[in-house]
Amino acid sequence: MTRLDQLTTRGRSFLGTRHAIMAGAMTWVSDAGLVSAISNAGGFGVIACGSMTPAMLEAEIAKTQSLTDKPFGVNLITLHPQMMELIAVCAQRNVSHVVLAGGLPSGAAIEAIKAGGMKLMCFAPTAALAKKLVRSGVDAIIIEGSEAGGHVGPVSLSVLAQEILPVIDEVPVFVAGGIGRGTAIALWARMGASGVQLGTRFAAALESSAHPNFKRAFFRASARDAVASVQLDPRLPVIPVRALKNAGTEAFVEKQREVAARLDRGEVDLGEAQLEIEHYWAGALRRAVVDGDVENGSLMAGQSVGMVKSEQSVAEIIAELTREANEALATRAPPVAVAAA
Structure with missing residues (x-):
């Protein structure tokens, strides 16, 4: 077992994966092809439901299950008008994990997810909200810094991690935002994170269905x-x-x-x-x-985009991240506390 494996044992066990590396759910990007590739490579893929209807989500889950027998999750937006139907679809298709985003989940949604035998993950922008979510029955927390792509909050991951990691130990905590190299994964693991979530690097992966123009924009940025x-x-x-x-x-x-x-x-x-x-x-x-209009469309990307230089396979990305993390953990000793005289 590597040092990274030791530090992320809780996260790997929670996800049921070889590595505690989640993929951020990206609308129009996180489809069956990319999600299954990430899970097959030892990570944890997450379908982005977005505005899908229950029928569309069921078809996407079924396609993903035909491509992998590894665990993956489904990201649901709390304000979706058919939220309860979407949860029912996830339960019927034996999805193992549901990630709720876009606001505080209702008690009914939490109850339905737990009743369906699924593990629930939620985003927490503050320590107070993280504690509230844990009390309400959430099984894991994700803290996402403002460095991330897409919809973001106002606080950086470096601050959120210091605020939240020391006070939440009842459930696993995954960190996200600006993570592009394994050295960062090593840092957060040492600080107590159970695992990490990346989006930008996977958006430009070989298995991503994003338009070639979209990916090239990442490589230049x-x-x-x-x-x-x-x-x-x-x-x-x-x-x-x-x-x-x-x-x-x-x-x-x-x-x-x-x-x-x-x-x-x-x-x-x-x-x-x-x-x-x-x-x-x-x-x-x-x-x-989808259309490749990189001038007038929205090129959602995190600040880690500068570390995306070429189109790599998902397996290559995960192997590189874990290698870099383990090298960092092997060569860089953790800070030593100096006792007061």
């Missing part, structure tokens, strides 16, 4: 190119989205101005205006990932 969106009008709340700067980034700013002006003129009500802003991202992401 640096960390500074992955910027978080800004909110122009307090009436139109925008959860920051981290993506590569392009014409689409500027278009989103203009979209907010346009919708705010229509709201001022009474052409739309507040609810319609807010929904229009949120729907922008769904369409923009599809344009980039």
